[in-house]
Amino acid sequence: MERYKRPLKIYFAGELFDFKHLGGNLLMAEAIEKYSDFRYKVMLPQDGECEAGDRSPQNIRNEDFKLLFECDIILANFDGTDPDSGTVVEFCFAKMVDMPAVLLRSDFRHCGDQTLPGSDPWNLMCSNYPRTRSCHVNAMELYHQCRRTACSTAEQLELFCRLQAETVIAGLDAVTAEKSWLKPELAANQYKTAVKSIGGGLEQLLSDDAIAELIRSKTAAGIYR
Numbered sequence: 001m002e003r004y005k006r007p008l009k010i011y012f013a014g015e016l017f018d019f020k021h022l023g024g025n026l027l028m029a030e031a032i033e034k035y036s037d038f039r040y041k042v043m044l045p046q047d048g049e050c051e052a053g054d055r056s057p058q059n060i061r062n063e064d065f066k067l068l069f070e071c072d073i074i075l076a077n078f079d080g081t082d083p084d085s086g087t088v089v090e091f092c093f094a095k096m097v098d099m100p101a102v103l104l105r106s107d108f109r110h111c112g113d114q115t116l117p118g119s120d121p122w123n124l125m126c127s128n129y130p131r132t133r134s135c136h137v138n139a140m141e142l143y144h145q146c147r148r149t150a151c152s153t154a155e156q157l158e159l160f161c162r163l164q165a166e167t168v169i170a171g172l173d174a175v176t177a178e179k180s181w182l183k184p185e186l187a188a189n190q191y192k193t194a195v196k197s198i199g200g201g202l203e204q205l206l207s208d209d210a211i212a213e214l215i216r217s218k219t220a221a222g223i224y225r
Contacts, residue, residue, distance in 0.1 A: 005221055007041040008176065011068045011094070013087045014077030016046040025077075027157070031165035032075075032172075040172060043071055058200055065198055066205045068093065069191060070214055072223050073100045073172060078122055079107040088126060096194045098182035100175040100223070101132040104168055106139035131178045133171040137164050176223070184224040187215045 012029055015021045029042035045064045049055070068074065074094040076087050094101055105121060112122040120127045120134050127134070142163055150156035182190055191211045195202050218224055 007038055008073055008221060009071040010040050010042045011071035011074045012042050012044055013074055013090045015084045022046055027161050031161040032168055035162055035165045036169045043067055062200060062202045062205055065202050069206060072218055072221060075102045075104060078103050078105045081111050083122055093194055095129050097190050098131060098180050102168060102171040102175055103134045106137045108138045108140050130181055131175055133175045135167050135171045137167055180224045182224060184219045187224050188212055
């Protein structure tokens with residue numbers, strides 16, 4: 001099956017609580033789209049929260065899960081002294097329905113309980129999942145590399161985003177090339193199980209017909225094969 005018949009939608013999971021998070025997410029989303037020649041379209045949960053009429057915690061949670069399941073891939077930002085708890089929950093449910101996943105860490109600190117060389121710098125329970133790639137970028141080293149190369153602040157920021165985006169794109173390309181363990185004919189039931197497990201009114205946003213349609217779209221795009 002030919003891949004990339006349409007841009008693959010990425011759910012960009014991560015912190016979205018302050019200026020650095022919001023601005024950084026936006027810059028990375030634009031860079032990923034641009035330097036992938038728009039083979040990927042990045043969906044930012046932070047955009048939907050501005051549009052939500054009912055801003056109750058439950059409704060925000062449900063809208064985020066709805067967007068997650070409507071996407072083809074999850075890109076999870078695992079920066080920080082411990083990965084953001086909401087991001088980890090979204091990652092786990094994405095893996096329940098065998099969504100390809102890229103785990104991005106630009107934080108140069110090693111946090112977690114994995115001590116062997118080459119291990120992921122976070123809790124071991126977040127590693128070794130099917131169709132999942134870890135992308136580690138030392139942001140401090142990359143920052144100074146860009147400072148030495150670029151002349152202006154704008155050029156430095158452009159290069160900084162491009163180099164990290166290229167690492168992410170390589171991970172996205174690799175993980176979407178892997179064959180799914182979840183067969184297309186079983187995917188709808190798996191999604192229904194995930195939605196039922198989450199509960200809290202999510203089933204009202206993702207009806208059986210809506211799930212069937214998104215499985216058709218993902219199968220046609222080569223996500224399930």
